[in-house]
Amino acid sequence: MTDVTLSSARPVAAKRPGGASIGPRWTNALFVAPYMVFYVLLLVYPLFKGIWMSLLQSDMFDDTSKFSGLANYYRLFNDKVFIGTVWNTVLFVVMTVPVFVVIGLLLALALNRSDRTAAALRAIFFGTSVLSVTIVTIIWKMMYMPGNGAIASVMRYFGLDPIAFTTTASLALPAIAITTIWWIIGLPMMLFLAALQQIPGELYEAAALDNASRARSFWSITLPSIRRTMLVVVIYEIVAQFQLFGQAQLLTQGGPNNASRPIVQFIYEQGFRSWNLGYAAAASEILFVIMAVAALAQFFASRKRVEE
Amino acid sequence: MQVSSIELDSVSKRFGSVEVISELSLTIHSGEFIAFLGPSGCGKSTLLRMIAGLETVDGGEIRIGGERVDNLPPGARGVAMVFQHYALYPHMTVADNLAFGLRNIGTPKDEIARRIEEAARILEIGHLLARKPGQLSGGQRQRVAIGRALVKDPKAYLFDEPLSNLDAALRVRTRVELARLHQQTRATTIFVTHDQVEAMTLASRIVVMNARKVEQVGSPMEIYGRPATEFVARFVGSPAMNFLPVQIRDRGGLATAALGDGSIVETDVPLAGLPSGGELRVGVRAEAIHVREDGSVPGRVEVIERLGDRTHLHVRLMDGSTLIAEDKGFSRIQPGDTVHLAFEGATAHLFDAAGLAYHARQ
CATH class of the missing domain: 2.40.50.140 (Nucleic acid-binding proteins)
Known part of the structure; x- marks a missing residue:
């Protein structure tokens, strides 16, 4: 091949031109500096400040605090209300995460088509995710109201007694779970849809020629192909659902009798209602540890994917 | 080994209002290596997929070994297909890829093992059986894809542009190996390609297709020496006539x-x-x-x-x-x-x- 010169040859400059060089240049750090400033200011500093606060006995009224070691933690582990909120939160995660995975996947499987109906349904199912928690809880309050709520009306129509979902201890948390699933089922559905669309159609054709039934194709092709996405959905939802707050605060206020009070609501009430900042900080650290474990799991899962 | 003829009896195919294959009739003799040759969009792959059962037939009949198959699901037609992009199951080992179809029809374990061993010997992929497709080169994947067809002992082999993803040198080598394989198995084979050299060198008969219809059916030298139409004359042979x-x-x-x-x-x-x-x-x-x-x-x-x-x-x-x-x-x-x-x-x-x-x- 002949060389083709696209630009005129430049005369050799006496000074070495700028551009690529070997070795680190400190000025490159300026590119990440803005991010680092905010990261340290808004994440790293509050983290350590929070840990420090959890070791203090603070009084917000006279703005004094004294070091009290692990006293806050000791108190927490003996606080029946707090233990109850941990239990509630874990129960809520157990109730919602499998449903997010199963229904998210079922919706994705059903809507993994290119026709207009599927596109419209995808938009509708995802649409609820953009609503604010206030709107969502208002909608579901109207659903759950025992007097003239939508569910009560339907039950009365069939001659049944209406159920007070949000004020019955055993139903309050499931009611919040249903509200939450309705609210943000769109995201797992979209993640699964994206994963399903990555699976080449030829694989299913090859399976059809290999006499694989639909169930066999699902188990042998679909599920292994979306394994990573499923893991991401599980871990993301665990981290997200441990932070339950708005729905419980607005729908049940944590009641009845603390039956639906999650950890974050406990932290909020201790910190911003009772002004027990040290106590709230200690509860936050425990939640932080729980979520850090989940985040680490996600980290290891994604690292394994890179290695494969 | 099973060998069967394939008969297409005025088959038609429409996508919406567009007729992509119109009343096409063709008999592929038992043991024959036939190539469907034509430019992109001429309907050759659609025709192959109709035979495989991956596309429905809107009119006419398809018979394999005398048995009408156009109303049967793909797996029940007794054909094996090698896809353009191989379509190997990425999460299974090579051995599992070969065994998948046999397990689905309840083939005994020792019979599966025997067939895999034989296919691996013929295709020289014995050392790859424990690997996954992601760990194989393009040529090795191609062999596994052929192996997956081979273990099924099908009535007919369907190849959908199987060489188009290989580099030039490997394509020539695989071409020769396919010819050798057909000489060994003498199995009815349909080979879809847009490459006239592949069609000329491999097939005993070529079906030249253009714009959804058959331009000419004949032996490679008939197609080359006595092209029926200007399209065939221009498409076959390099440089063009x-x-x-x-x-x-x-x-x-x-x-x-x-x-x-x-x-x-x-x-x-x-x-x-x-x-x-x-x-x-x-x-x-x-x-x-x-x-x-x-x-x-x-x-x-x-x-x-x-x-x-x-x-x-x-x-x-x-x-x-x-x-x-x-x-x-x-x-x-x-x-x-x-x-x-x-x-x-x-x-x-x-x-x-x-x-x-x-x-x-x-």
Whole structure:
């Protein structure tokens, strides 16, 4: 091949031109500096400040605090209300995460088509995710109201007694779970849809020629192909659902009798209602540890994917 | 080993309002290696997929080994397909890929093991059985894909452009291996390709398709030597056949073609049967046009393509038309030279305005 010169040859400059060089240049750090400033200011500093606060006995009224070691933690582990909120939160995660995975996947499987109906349904199912928690809880309050709520009306129509979902201890948390699933089922559905669309159609054709039934194709092709996405959905939802707050605060206020009070609501009430900042900080650290474990799991899962 | 014929009986296929295959009938004999050849979008892959059961049939019948199959699911038709992108199951090992189809029909374990071992021996993939497709090269994946078809001992093999993802050297090697494999198995094989060299070298018969219809069915040399239409003449053979407008004169019952510059090509095409009116063109392959001192057609060489064993000359004739002639490998001709060309009239064809070909008597 002949060389083709696209630009005129430049005369050799006496000074070495700028551009690529070997070795680190400190000025490159300026590119990440803005991010680092905010990261340290808004994440790293509050983290350590929070840990420090959890070791203090603070009084917000006279703005004094004294070091009290692990006293806050000791108190927490003996606080029946707090233990109850941990239990509630874990129960809520157990109730919602499998449903997010199963229904998210079922919706994705059903809507993994290119026709207009599927596109419209995808938009509708995802649409609820953009609503604010206030709107969502208002909608579901109207659903759950025992007097003239939508569910009560339907039950009365069939001659049944209406159920007070949000004020019955055993139903309050499931009611919040249903509200939450309705609210943000769109995201797992979209993640699964994206994963399903990555699976080449030829694989299913090859399976059809290999006499694989639909169930066999699902188990042998679909599920292994979306394994990573499923893991991401599980871990993301665990981290997200441990932070339950708005729905419980607005729908049940944590009641009845603390039956639906999650950890974050406990932290909020201790910190911003009772002004027990040290106590709230200690509860936050425990939640932080729980979520850090989940985040680490996600980290290891994604690292394994890179290695494969 | 099972060997079966495949019969297509006026099969049709529509996508919406577009008819992509219209009343096509074709019999593929038992043990035959047939190629569906044509440009992209001509319907050849659709036809193959209809035989496999991956596309529905909108009209007509498909029979394999005498049994009507167009209403059966793909797995029940007894055919195996090798896909363009191999379609290996990425989460299974090579051995599991080969075994998947056999397990689904309840083949005994020792029989599966025996068949995998035999396929691995034939295709030399024994050392790859524990690997996953992601750990294989393109050529190895291709072998596994063929192996997956082989273990099924199918009534027919369907290949959908299986060589198009391989590099040039590997493609030539795999082509030879496919030919060897067919000689061993003598299995009915349909091979879809847009590459005329693959079709010519592998198939015992070629079905040339264009714009959703069959242009010609014939042996490679029939297709090459006596193309039925202008499309076939242009599509098969490299470089494409030369076409020049001509006036026809009588030469004792045979057609003599007068080119635009007045020079003469004496063809062996019988005058009887040629359309009386309308424009005619002579079709001559490059290898039938030589540079000779006593050549009757003068022209100026514009471009020279040296292929080693031969040289292609792009020549502009006196009337402005261009053609490609062939010279020996070590040709001394330079661009800009004036040459005299001699046509081998015996291999020339005539084409009417509709593209239909008229050949010399056999």
